[in-house]
Amino acid sequence: xxxxxxxxxxxxxxxxxxxxxxxxxxxxxxxxxxxxxxxxxxxxxxxxxxxxxxxxxxxxxxxxxxxxxxxxxxxxxxxxxxxxxxxxxxxxxxxxxxxxxxxxxxxxxxxxxxxxxxxxxxxxxxxxxxxxxxx
Amino acid sequence: xxxxxxxxxxxxxxxxxxxxxxxxxxxxxxxxxxxxxxxxxxxxxxxxxxxxxxxxxxxxxxxxxxxxxxxxxxxxxxxxxxxxxxxxxxxxxxxxxxxxxxxxxxxxxxxxxxxxxxxxxxxxxxxxxxxxxx
Numbered sequence: 013x014x015x016x017x018x019x020x021x022x023x024x025x026x027x028x029x030x031x032x033x034x035x036x037x038x039x040x041x042x043x044x045x046x047x048x049x050x051x052x053x054x055x056x057x058x059x060x061x062x063x064x065x066x067x068x069x070x071x072x073x074x075x076x077x078x079x080x081x082x083x084x085x086x087x088x089x090x091x092x093x094x095x096x097x098x099x100x101x102x103x104x105x106x107x108x109x110x111x112x113x114x115x116x117x118x119x120x121x122x123x124x125x126x127x128x129x130x131x132x133x134x135x136x137x138x139x140x141x142x143x144x145x146x147x
Numbered sequence: 148x149x150x151x152x153x154x155x156x157x158x159x160x161x162x163x164x165x166x167x168x169x170x171x172x173x174x175x176x177x178x179x180x181x182x183x184x185x186x187x188x189x190x191x192x193x194x195x196x197x198x199x200x201x202x203x204x205x206x207x208x209x210x211x212x213x214x215x216x217x218x219x220x221x222x223x224x225x226x227x228x229x230x231x232x233x234x235x236x237x238x239x240x241x242x243x244x245x246x247x248x249x250x251x252x253x254x255x256x257x258x259x260x261x262x263x264x265x266x267x268x269x270x271x272x273x274x275x276x277x278x279x280x281x
Contacts, residue, residue, distance in 0.1 A: 039193040040200060043186060057172050060189035064168040071169065071275040 031055045031072070032139060035065045035079035035092065036108075045078065048132035049139065061085035062092035073100065076142055078135060080128075081109035093123065104142040106135070159256055160184035160204050164194040164220070165211040170242045170272050174209070174249050177268050181249075182257030191216030191223045198231060207235045209248055242272050 032054045036042035039060070046056040057074060059065040063085045065077070077096065081089035093105055102122050110128040126138050161183045165171035168189070175185045186205060188194040191214055197203055208227060212220040224236045237252070239245035246265035253261045 039186075039188060039196050040203075043197075046187075057168075058175075058187045059168055060193065064189065068168050068172070071278055 029075065030143065031057065031074040031076075033057045033059060033065060033068065033072075033074040033077045033079075035059045035062060035077065035083070035089065037061050037080060037083040037085075041080075045132060045135055048136060052136050054139070062087035062089065062095075065092055066095060069096070069099075073103070076104040076106065076139055078106045078108065078139065081107060081111070104145070106138050106142060108135075159206045160186065161207045161209055161252060162186045162188060162194060162197055162205045163209045164188040164191065164214050164223070165209075165245065166190055166214045167211075167242075169275050170245060173268055173272050173275070174242075174245055177246070177249050177262065177265075178209075178252065178256075180262040181253035181260070183252070190214055191218040191220065194223055195226070198227070198234075205234060207237060207252060209237050209239060209245060209252070211245065212238050212240045243269050246272075 030053065032049050034042055034046050034049070034056055036045065037060055042058055042060070046058050049056050057068055057072065059068060061083045065079070079089045079092055083089060087095065089107055089109070093107060096103060096105060097120070105123045106126055107123060108126045108128055108130065112125070112127065124138055124142060126135060161178050163171055163175050163178065163185060165174070166189055171187055171189070175187050178185050184204070186197050186203065188197055193216070194208070194210075195218075198205060210220045210224055214220045218226065220238065224238060227234050227236050237248045239248050246268040249268070250261050250265035
Protein backbone atom coordinates (compact mmCIF):
# COMPACT_ATOMS: atom_id res chain seq x y z
CA UNK A 13 0.00 0.00 0.00
CA UNK A 14 1.35 3.33 -0.90
CA UNK A 15 1.63 5.89 1.87
CA UNK A 16 -1.10 8.48 1.72
CA UNK A 17 -3.07 6.62 -0.92
CA UNK A 18 -6.27 6.99 1.07
CA UNK A 19 -5.97 10.76 1.47
CA UNK A 20 -8.00 13.24 -0.55
CA UNK A 21 -6.41 14.26 -3.84
CA UNK A 22 -4.48 17.48 -3.81
CA UNK A 23 -5.88 20.30 -5.91
CA UNK A 24 -4.08 20.43 -9.26
CA UNK A 25 -2.83 23.91 -8.49
CA UNK A 26 0.81 23.62 -9.41
CA UNK A 27 1.25 25.05 -12.89
CA UNK A 28 1.38 21.93 -15.04
CA UNK A 29 3.77 21.37 -17.89
CA UNK A 30 2.52 22.33 -21.33
CA UNK A 31 0.78 25.41 -20.01
CA UNK A 32 -0.29 27.71 -22.86
CA UNK A 33 -1.37 31.34 -22.40
CA UNK A 34 -3.81 32.32 -25.18
CA UNK A 35 -4.21 36.09 -25.65
CA UNK A 36 -7.08 36.98 -27.97
CA UNK A 37 -9.70 39.71 -27.73
CA UNK A 38 -12.35 37.93 -29.80
CA UNK A 39 -14.01 35.57 -27.34
CA UNK A 40 -15.25 33.05 -29.93
CA UNK A 41 -11.80 32.70 -31.51
CA UNK A 42 -10.14 32.55 -28.09
CA UNK A 43 -12.54 29.85 -26.96
CA UNK A 44 -12.13 27.83 -30.15
CA UNK A 45 -8.33 27.87 -29.93
CA UNK A 46 -8.32 27.22 -26.19
CA UNK A 47 -10.75 24.31 -26.40
CA UNK A 48 -8.76 22.72 -29.22
CA UNK A 49 -5.56 23.06 -27.21
CA UNK A 50 -7.26 21.55 -24.14
CA UNK A 51 -8.52 18.67 -26.26
CA UNK A 52 -4.92 18.18 -27.42
CA UNK A 53 -3.81 17.83 -23.79
CA UNK A 54 -2.55 21.30 -23.01
CA UNK A 55 -3.39 23.36 -19.94
CA UNK A 56 -4.71 26.71 -21.17
CA UNK A 57 -4.99 30.13 -19.57
CA UNK A 58 -7.24 32.56 -21.46
CA UNK A 59 -6.50 36.30 -21.51
CA UNK A 60 -8.70 38.81 -23.35
CA UNK A 61 -5.92 41.35 -23.94
CA UNK A 62 -2.29 42.17 -23.23
CA UNK A 63 -3.11 43.75 -19.88
CA UNK A 64 -4.68 40.52 -18.63
CA UNK A 65 -1.74 38.58 -20.04
CA UNK A 66 0.75 40.74 -18.14
CA UNK A 67 -1.35 40.35 -14.98
CA UNK A 68 -1.24 36.56 -15.13
CA UNK A 69 2.45 36.57 -16.13
CA UNK A 70 3.25 38.21 -12.78
CA UNK A 71 2.02 35.04 -11.07
CA UNK A 72 2.33 32.22 -13.58
CA UNK A 73 4.96 31.56 -16.24
CA UNK A 74 3.47 29.51 -19.08
CA UNK A 75 5.49 27.28 -21.39
CA UNK A 76 4.29 29.18 -24.46
CA UNK A 77 2.17 32.20 -25.41
CA UNK A 78 -0.21 32.38 -28.37
CA UNK A 79 -1.15 36.03 -28.96
CA UNK A 80 -3.13 38.02 -31.45
CA UNK A 81 -1.60 41.34 -32.61
CA UNK A 82 -4.56 43.67 -32.93
CA UNK A 83 -6.15 44.02 -29.52
CA UNK A 84 -7.62 46.82 -27.44
CA UNK A 85 -5.93 47.88 -24.24
CA UNK A 86 -2.69 49.61 -23.33
CA UNK A 87 -0.60 47.27 -25.50
CA UNK A 88 -1.21 45.36 -28.70
CA UNK A 89 0.29 41.92 -29.34
CA UNK A 90 3.64 43.29 -30.45
CA UNK A 91 3.80 45.49 -27.35
CA UNK A 92 3.05 42.40 -25.27
CA UNK A 93 5.80 40.54 -27.10
CA UNK A 94 8.28 43.31 -26.32
CA UNK A 95 7.26 43.25 -22.64
CA UNK A 96 7.55 39.47 -22.50
CA UNK A 97 11.00 39.55 -24.09
CA UNK A 98 12.26 41.88 -21.34
CA UNK A 99 11.52 39.28 -18.65
CA UNK A 100 11.46 36.00 -20.59
CA UNK A 101 13.85 36.24 -23.56
CA UNK A 102 13.47 32.60 -24.57
CA UNK A 103 9.80 32.01 -23.80
CA UNK A 104 8.21 30.70 -27.02
CA UNK A 105 5.61 33.07 -28.46
CA UNK A 106 3.32 32.45 -31.43
CA UNK A 107 1.98 35.67 -32.89
CA UNK A 108 -1.23 35.48 -34.95
CA UNK A 109 -2.75 38.10 -37.18
CA UNK A 110 -4.57 38.56 -40.45
CA UNK A 111 -2.00 41.23 -41.29
CA UNK A 112 1.62 40.25 -41.74
CA UNK A 113 3.73 42.36 -39.39
CA UNK A 114 7.04 43.80 -40.41
CA UNK A 115 9.81 41.27 -39.90
CA UNK A 116 11.69 43.17 -37.24
CA UNK A 117 9.43 42.59 -34.21
CA UNK A 118 9.17 38.85 -34.73
CA UNK A 119 12.61 37.87 -35.97
CA UNK A 120 13.95 36.17 -32.84
CA UNK A 121 14.28 32.41 -32.69
CA UNK A 122 11.62 31.98 -29.99
CA UNK A 123 8.89 33.77 -31.93
CA UNK A 124 6.78 32.36 -34.72
CA UNK A 125 4.12 34.02 -36.84
CA UNK A 126 0.92 32.22 -37.86
CA UNK A 127 -1.39 34.01 -40.29
CA UNK A 128 -5.14 34.30 -39.69
CA UNK A 129 -7.44 32.74 -40.53
CA UNK A 130 -5.90 29.53 -39.29
CA UNK A 131 -7.17 26.06 -38.63
CA UNK A 132 -6.93 24.90 -35.00
CA UNK A 133 -4.72 22.02 -36.05
CA UNK A 134 -2.32 24.58 -37.53
CA UNK A 135 -1.96 26.29 -34.16
CA UNK A 136 -1.56 22.95 -32.38
CA UNK A 137 1.15 21.94 -34.84
CA UNK A 138 2.92 25.27 -34.33
CA UNK A 139 2.65 24.94 -30.53
CA UNK A 140 4.05 21.42 -30.57
CA UNK A 141 6.84 22.51 -32.89
CA UNK A 142 7.86 25.38 -30.61
CA UNK A 143 7.73 23.23 -27.47
CA UNK A 144 9.83 20.53 -29.15
CA UNK A 145 12.66 22.94 -29.85
CA UNK A 146 15.71 22.44 -27.65
CA UNK A 147 15.92 25.11 -24.96
CA UNK B 148 -31.61 -2.21 -24.86
CA UNK B 149 -28.84 0.17 -24.02
CA UNK B 150 -29.45 3.77 -23.16
CA UNK B 151 -29.08 6.39 -25.85
CA UNK B 152 -25.31 7.01 -25.98
CA UNK B 153 -25.87 10.55 -27.17
CA UNK B 154 -27.56 11.36 -23.88
CA UNK B 155 -24.37 10.54 -22.02
CA UNK B 156 -22.48 13.04 -24.17
CA UNK B 157 -24.50 15.98 -22.90
CA UNK B 158 -22.32 18.16 -20.71
CA UNK B 159 -23.71 21.11 -18.86
CA UNK B 160 -21.99 24.38 -19.58
CA UNK B 161 -21.21 27.33 -17.34
CA UNK B 162 -20.46 30.81 -18.62
CA UNK B 163 -18.17 32.46 -16.08
CA UNK B 164 -17.92 36.23 -16.38
CA UNK B 165 -15.23 37.79 -14.24
CA UNK B 166 -12.97 40.75 -14.99
CA UNK B 167 -10.15 39.37 -12.83
CA UNK B 168 -8.18 36.89 -14.90
CA UNK B 169 -6.69 35.19 -11.83
CA UNK B 170 -9.99 34.31 -10.18
CA UNK B 171 -11.72 33.65 -13.52
CA UNK B 172 -9.05 31.19 -14.61
CA UNK B 173 -8.84 29.33 -11.31
CA UNK B 174 -12.60 29.00 -10.88
CA UNK B 175 -13.04 28.04 -14.55
CA UNK B 176 -10.47 25.25 -14.06
CA UNK B 177 -12.29 24.17 -10.91
CA UNK B 178 -15.55 23.89 -12.85
CA UNK B 179 -13.79 21.96 -15.65
CA UNK B 180 -12.53 19.51 -13.04
CA UNK B 181 -16.16 19.12 -11.96
CA UNK B 182 -16.99 18.05 -15.50
CA UNK B 183 -18.57 21.25 -16.81
CA UNK B 184 -17.95 22.80 -20.15
CA UNK B 185 -16.83 26.35 -19.40
CA UNK B 186 -16.97 29.57 -21.39
CA UNK B 187 -14.78 32.36 -20.00
CA UNK B 188 -15.90 35.97 -20.50
CA UNK B 189 -13.82 38.88 -19.25
CA UNK B 190 -16.66 41.42 -19.33
CA UNK B 191 -20.37 41.77 -20.05
CA UNK B 192 -19.76 42.49 -23.75
CA UNK B 193 -17.95 39.17 -24.20
CA UNK B 194 -20.70 37.44 -22.23
CA UNK B 195 -23.35 38.85 -24.56
CA UNK B 196 -21.41 37.73 -27.64
CA UNK B 197 -21.23 34.22 -26.21
CA UNK B 198 -24.91 34.20 -25.23
CA UNK B 199 -25.94 35.33 -28.71
CA UNK B 200 -23.80 32.69 -30.45
CA UNK B 201 -26.28 30.01 -31.57
CA UNK B 202 -23.69 27.23 -31.64
CA UNK B 203 -22.75 27.78 -27.98
CA UNK B 204 -24.70 25.96 -25.30
CA UNK B 205 -24.83 27.63 -21.89
CA UNK B 206 -26.93 26.39 -18.97
CA UNK B 207 -25.70 28.52 -16.07
CA UNK B 208 -24.09 31.96 -15.83
CA UNK B 209 -21.73 32.68 -12.95
CA UNK B 210 -21.60 36.46 -12.99
CA UNK B 211 -19.26 38.74 -11.10
CA UNK B 212 -21.38 41.69 -10.04
CA UNK B 213 -18.47 44.09 -10.45
CA UNK B 214 -17.59 42.95 -13.98
CA UNK B 215 -16.83 45.67 -16.49
CA UNK B 216 -18.30 46.27 -19.93
CA UNK B 217 -21.04 48.32 -21.51
CA UNK B 218 -23.43 46.78 -18.99
CA UNK B 219 -23.03 46.01 -15.30
CA UNK B 220 -23.33 42.47 -14.00
CA UNK B 221 -26.83 43.29 -12.73
CA UNK B 222 -27.86 44.65 -16.13
CA UNK B 223 -26.56 41.53 -17.84
CA UNK B 224 -28.50 39.37 -15.38
CA UNK B 225 -31.62 41.40 -16.13
CA UNK B 226 -31.02 40.98 -19.90
CA UNK B 227 -30.67 37.24 -19.45
CA UNK B 228 -33.86 36.96 -17.42
CA UNK B 229 -35.75 38.82 -20.13
CA UNK B 230 -34.18 37.28 -23.23
CA UNK B 231 -32.92 33.87 -22.06
CA UNK B 232 -35.20 32.99 -19.13
CA UNK B 233 -34.26 29.33 -19.37
CA UNK B 234 -30.74 30.15 -18.15
CA UNK B 235 -29.83 30.08 -14.49
CA UNK B 236 -27.95 33.15 -13.29
CA UNK B 237 -25.75 33.02 -10.19
CA UNK B 238 -24.45 36.41 -9.05
CA UNK B 239 -21.22 36.50 -7.07
CA UNK B 240 -19.79 39.49 -5.26
CA UNK B 241 -16.26 38.35 -4.59
CA UNK B 242 -13.89 35.47 -4.98
CA UNK B 243 -15.15 33.65 -1.88
CA UNK B 244 -18.74 33.79 -3.09
CA UNK B 245 -17.73 32.77 -6.62
CA UNK B 246 -15.78 29.75 -5.31
CA UNK B 247 -18.66 28.73 -3.06
CA UNK B 248 -21.13 29.06 -5.94
CA UNK B 249 -18.84 26.98 -8.16
CA UNK B 250 -18.68 24.32 -5.43
CA UNK B 251 -22.50 24.27 -5.25
CA UNK B 252 -22.63 23.85 -9.03
CA UNK B 253 -20.22 20.93 -8.71
CA UNK B 254 -22.54 19.20 -6.27
CA UNK B 255 -25.42 19.38 -8.74
CA UNK B 256 -23.34 19.06 -11.90
CA UNK B 257 -22.01 16.35 -14.18
CA UNK B 258 -19.79 14.56 -11.64
CA UNK B 259 -21.94 15.43 -8.61
CA UNK B 260 -18.86 16.03 -6.50
CA UNK B 261 -16.42 18.73 -5.55
CA UNK B 262 -12.96 17.89 -6.86
CA UNK B 263 -11.54 19.86 -3.95
CA UNK B 264 -12.84 22.30 -1.40
CA UNK B 265 -13.75 25.86 -2.41
CA UNK B 266 -11.59 27.17 0.41
CA UNK B 267 -8.58 25.70 -1.40
CA UNK B 268 -9.62 27.59 -4.53
CA UNK B 269 -9.78 30.88 -2.63
CA UNK B 270 -6.45 30.21 -0.91
CA UNK B 271 -4.81 29.50 -4.25
CA UNK B 272 -6.18 32.70 -5.81
CA UNK B 273 -4.88 34.68 -2.85
CA UNK B 274 -1.47 33.00 -3.10
CA UNK B 275 -1.27 33.76 -6.81
CA UNK B 276 -2.09 37.40 -6.18
CA UNK B 277 0.41 37.63 -3.31
CA UNK B 278 3.20 35.96 -5.27
CA UNK B 279 3.12 38.42 -8.14
CA UNK B 280 6.48 39.31 -9.51
CA UNK B 281 7.36 42.99 -9.49
